[in-house]
Amino acid sequence: MTKQTDARTLIAGRGVVEPFRVMKMLDLVHRRRAAGQETIMLCAGQPSTGAPEAVLSAAETALRDSPLGYTEVVGDRGLREIVAHWHSRTYGVETGPDNVVITTGSSGGFVAAFLATLEIGDTVALARPGYPAYRNILKSLGVGVVDLPCGAETNFQPTAAMLEALPEPPKAVLVTSPGNPSGTIIDPGEIEKIAQWCDAHGAVLISDEDYHGLSFGKPTVTARQFSDNAIVVGTLSKYFSMTGWRVGWLILPDALVETVENLQASHSLCAPAISQIAGRAAFSPEATEELDGHLERYRETRRVLLDALPGIGLDTFAEPDGGLYLWVDVSSVTEDSEAWASELVDAIGVALAPGVDFDPVDGHSWVRLSLCGPAEEAAEAVRRLGQYLGR
Numbered sequence: 001m002t003k004q005t006d007a008r009t010l011i012a013g014r015g016v017v018e019p020f021r022v023m024k025m026l027d028l029v030h031r032r033r034a035a036g037q038e039t040i041m042l043c044a045g046q047p048s049t050g051a052p053e054a055v056l057s058a059a060e061t062a063l064r065d066s067p068l069g070y071t072e073v074v075g076d077r078g079l080r081e082i083v084a085h086w087h088s089r090t091y092g093v094e095t096g097p098d099n100v101v102i103t104t105g106s107s108g109g110f111v112a113a114f115l116a117t118l119e120i121g122d123t124v125a126l127a128r129p130g131y132p133a134y135r136n137i138l139k140s141l142g143v144g145v146v147d148l149p150c151g152a153e154t155n156f157q158p159t160a161a162m163l164e165a166l167p168e169p170p171k172a173v174l175v176t177s178p179g180n181p182s183g184t185i186i187d188p189g190e191i192e193k194i195a196q197w198c199d200a201h202g203a204v205l206i207s208d209e210d211y212h213g214l215s216f217g218k219p220t221v222t223a224r225q226f227s228d229n230a231i232v233v234g235t236l237s238k239y240f241s242m243t244g245w246r247v248g249w250l251i252l253p254d255a256l257v258e259t260v261e262n263l264q265a266s267h268s269l270c271a272p273a274i275s276q277i278a279g280r281a282a283f284s285p286e287a288t289e290e291l292d293g294h295l296e297r298y299r300e301t302r303r304v305l306l307d308a309l310p311g312i313g314l315d316t317f318a319e320p321d322g323g324l325y326l327w328v329d330v331s332s333v334t335e336d337s338e339a340w341a342s343e344l345v346d347a348i349g350v351a352l353a354p355g356v357d358f359d360p361v362d363g364h365s366w367v368r369l370s371l372c373g374p375a376e377e378a379a380e381a382v383r384r385l386g387q388y389l390g391r
């Protein structure tokens with residue numbers, strides 16, 4: 001037998017990134033449920049529903065009628081045309097299919113966009129709290145992160161003034177609206193100022209628009225309304241309720257399309273064919289009707305949580321304008337949200353997402369609750385939590 005190589009010799013420093021604690025919590029919930037232990041899941045980062053009916057029947061047809069080989073590297077032409085048309089119609093911009101690249105979830109899009117625009121040693125400005133994968137992918141690519149700490153004063157979102165105050169401009173700025181974990185939406189005027197600042201300072205604006213379609217009333221704008229240089233990232237995972245189908249897209253400036261195409265050709269060849277072909281139907285009027293119904297359920301769960309949490313003393317949170325989450329300050333209860341979240345699963349069968357994933361500095365006293373489950377379950381979770389806390 002050969003002697004196993006020591007981990008320190010085997011593992012490259014850039015490959016070592018933080019674990020995604022939410023996914024660990026999800027695993028725990030699945031294990032508990034498999035063992036017959038009832039658990040309320042408020043930690044999920046995905047809709048609890050499946051793909052729209054129209055997509056399911058399109059997938060059945062595609063399975064039988066199509067060889068489902070590789071699609072074009074940049075994605076199925078039909079889907080690219082539909083995404084381009086949807087983007088143009090929704091935001092009043094002129095997006096052509098040649099600027100759309102279909103990716104393996106938006107996650108695949110981020111890797112391609114970062115590789116296409118950032119050198120090793122460059123920096124990207126990001127909101128904190130924010131989606132943890134950004135900093136993990138960037139670290140593994142040798143790119144630095146400039147934190148933009150965002151609190152209630154700016155609705156948990158970055159501003160152009162924060163960029164202006166940086167000692168030197170970063171190579172890129174990444175914004176996420178509606179946000180994860182905050183659910184807050186950046187005002188259109190602020191996105192415009194951020195886009196102008198990026199153009200004036202030669203910084204690439206990357207706009208994560210994955211949670212578009214999920215607004216409780218506030219308007220969402222695309223960064224492409226304000227700059228043709230902006231890179232927009234989108235997905236079928238959130239509003240479209242097709243998380244595991246792994247389809248996302250990039251809307252790119254002309255100058256980047258070929259570079260991203262060549263990167264994607266070597267990294268993944270193409271996004272899953274069946275998901276792309278069936279995904280065309282996600283934009284149909286029948287699908288939209290079904291998906292808008294899900295939004296109404298998220299709205300109801302949001303209302304229940306916002307009404308009930310102050311009653312148990314948890315009255316500091318980011319009020320979500322959209323998205324799928326509620327970001328709650330639990331500093332009155334714990335300074336270790338990870339340990340507290342584990343304790344709650346065991347004690348009352350309620351699974352929350354610990355805040356440290358989203359904010360490595362202050363997240364130890366925050367948790368993220370998901371709006372994806374039924375309102376009755378959310379109400380029951382708050383009742384159990386109140387009882388547990390003696391409030």
Ligand SMILES: Cc1ncc(COP(=O)(O)O)c(C=O)c1O
Pocket residue numbers: 045104105106107108131176179180208210234235236237243247248
């Ligand atoms: C803000 C944000 N961006 C990107 C993603 C990645 O999603 P996907 O790869 O499924 O499109 C997620 C997933 O939760 C997210 O919350």
